[in-house]
Amino acid sequence: MKKSYDVIVVGSGVVGSSITYHLSEERNKEILSIDKDFPLSGTSGSTQAWVWVHNKTPAWYGELNMYSAELYSFLERKIGDVEYKRTGGIAPFFSEADREKALRLAEKQAEVGIKVEVLSRDEVLEKEPSLSRSIAGATYSKIDGNVNPFRLIELYIRAARKNGAKFSFYNPVMDITKENGLFKVTTQDGDYFSNQLVLAGGPWSKSLGKLLGIDVPIKQVRGQIVVTEPLRPFLSHTIGGVRQADNGEVLIGYSKEEVGYDLRSTLDIVQDTARMAIDFVPALEKVNVVRCFSGIRVMPEDGFPILGGIPGIEKGYIAAMHSGITLSPLVGTLMTELLSGGETSIDLERYSLNRFDSLQSIG
Amino acid sequence: MNTDLLIVGGGPAGLNAAYKAASNGLKTTVIDRWFTLGGQLNQQTQFYNNLPQHFENQRGYQLANYLIDRLRKLDVKILENHKMIGAYNNGSIGVTDGKSTFQVQAANVIMTTGAMEEPDIFPGWTLPGVMTAGAAQILINRERVLPGKRALILGSNNFALEVARQLNDCGVAVKGIVESRNELLSQNDELLCEVDIPVLLDSAIERAIGKGEVEKVYVNTDGIESVYDVDLICIAKGMTPIFEPFEIMSCDLTYQEKLGGWLPKYDSRFETTSPSVYIAGNAAGITNIGGILLTGEIAAASILEKSNAANSLKIEEEKKYLWGELYRIESAENPSALDARLDVIRNFHHETGIQLPVYLDSVFGGLTNG
Amino acid sequence: MHLTNHPVLGKDDRKTIQFYFNNKLLNAKEGQTIAAAIMANGIKKMGVSRKLQQSRGLFCGVGRCYSCFVTVDGLEHVLSCSTLVEEGMEVYSNLSDPDVRRGENEY
């Protein structure tokens, strides 16, 4: 394999492969994406894969998600069918007190153009008759949906390859240094050099940052998901915590635990998730649970994406965020604009690594 | 629920371990996913003539009844129809009875999860009428149901021959034992004496066809195709340890082909890499009935020793005897599996740096010298 | 076929009970599993596979392969090899899996 590239993207998850694909579209750069494993073996392959916008706050963050969701139909025309479905999103609430909050949310989101409706119980049940009669209402927005993450990443990679980008899998990065103005990326399979470097390591961003002497303030958050046997299609919306996949399986999950990179499923959470499933959709009581899985989500310390140049490291960039599935089309686009030296369509200042007070060189 | 010792799996290894522990005063609980105790021993009608010395030689199902009756006389909590489905954050085991799920907190656990039969595949292997040899054996000896009228057996290990013979004796016409090698895997070919069961060496099942169930099977013998009108194919490819409950308990695995594939690592006390989680029976490597009983007993004795529940000198004497028996039986019936088992144990002790007990010198030495 | 006289175990003296399989009244022995009771009546097919709609029946016999699902008294996807048959039980083949699966990847 060639040793020298214009850009090396470390990480081929949904964020890394989107950046690689979008960079490759211009066909003026030689690009290599390196992954320590096989794509989908980490966070991107263990997700409920919502493309979710409507209750992300504050509004400017909701807006970022909205722009990205809007790009999905355009993306599908370019890379193929990623099974993106704008099902509409329902976030149920169980008490009247929550209705006030819901109305405030709708008001705030309207300011940036996200249309959120606050539904009564009967309106929710009309949309989704299987939901429990004990809910009080829900927020609803047409913009939410979901995607098949396996197809998404596969097609990002296929399209990037078609445009000439190279991928190297099962190849951990062991060191990154700068030599004569070039990045030298030492991997298990040897050294690679590049002019520009993008860190898109998801939950491993912290350890990748250390190689460059920077602290990437992200946490690893475990989410456990319960999966049923395939059922006849009966849920048509993406519901906060519950959705039915194309193949009929229902995925239920809400948990967040800071336990490091530990992929075990624990019955404490699994049982609680099962209870929640029945609280939301009583008919699920009789169905078989086939498996549970855990995903390690990326959680920047303040919750918002880290996007842009790495302070103090010329031509070094980083993209680390929660909600990578929702955000990947937009992040790929913005990072391409940034690496190509142009102005980005959205000002990335707010998302810079600079914003963290704790940022300090540890090199 | 709290217990001193939880035994997951009420087959011969678990039952023997439970008896050992409970008769020495440990508060013992046995869970089994099936509606009866005894595990796969229940449908073994063959006569065992090489059991450990403290057992009378007898047929498999009789031994199962003996082990169950003996245990029921003691103060042991027995939960049939209870399945381990996972673990909690605090390390306790999650058990379901099909209606709810609860925690069992145990100072020690012995998991005797047994083994499963490996499938062997050919076009049409998913048709009804194709089943594991073990399933056919359950049908005739436990359920008293004939699984078919005319059968082929795929594979020629000991178990394949046992089941072929038992099917024959129950009135199923066994049309052939299909083996891809040029000789039988089993040495026990006296099982085929006095019966009309053809052996098809250098043979493979090319495909099975039928409407809704197996009707015809094409067998290729050295390039020549023959058609068999059978309605039953029994697959006997071999067994592999059931390790997934150990993985849930964070036990490290190792690979030993002679023991059936991937299995948990364990030491000379049959403790896994997960402290207080012990292993016995076929889960600790595919063995014979003697090995299954003895490993259960050694695991239980090790827990008694650790819990100071019995006189330590007495326990050591007992363990010496049990290991002697294990060595005697396995070296006679399955020396390569014994070799692999001792490898697993030696590697574990090598990794932890803990010395093997002196009384095992003869066992491990016996092997190196032999 | 029921094996009434076993070469080692002798006569089967278990009580005969009755159950329904696809609305047909069949005999079984008390203590048998549903799969065994169905097979004792000469039936091997318990249902069809989800994607290719191929026939499926008892395979492993010990509740690990999930090939022998049936519907029991209205509850879908019950393992026939590990559930005991009961007097009057209504059992149906597993024929109604949702045909929503694609050949493609999904989770």
Next chain:
Amino acid sequence: MDKSTIVCRCEEINIDEIESAINLGARTFNDIKRLTRCGMGPCQAKCCMNLVRQIISDKTGQPLHEIRPPRMRVPLGVTRMGALAGSQASSVTSVFGESTEEGETVHEEKL
């Protein structure tokens, strides 16, 4: 053997589909599982585990002792949702409620 022979009984994945995943670069059972769904059905790879390991070994030359089984999942065996839930109430009152506290970022998407 005929490449259309089923390997995974549950998801009905054949030899050809598994070999295609290996051709795409997959080297572990877990990766093949994600690409093909092989081993994701009710038996959770218990039947096809060693069949798939053998195919990986035949196709790539990796020795069997280096090919690990797939990650085993909870629950060990298919379990009714109601049996998992038991009679206790859920601790989750509303996913919505926890996500719209003032000043708190919303992380609804389970990425």
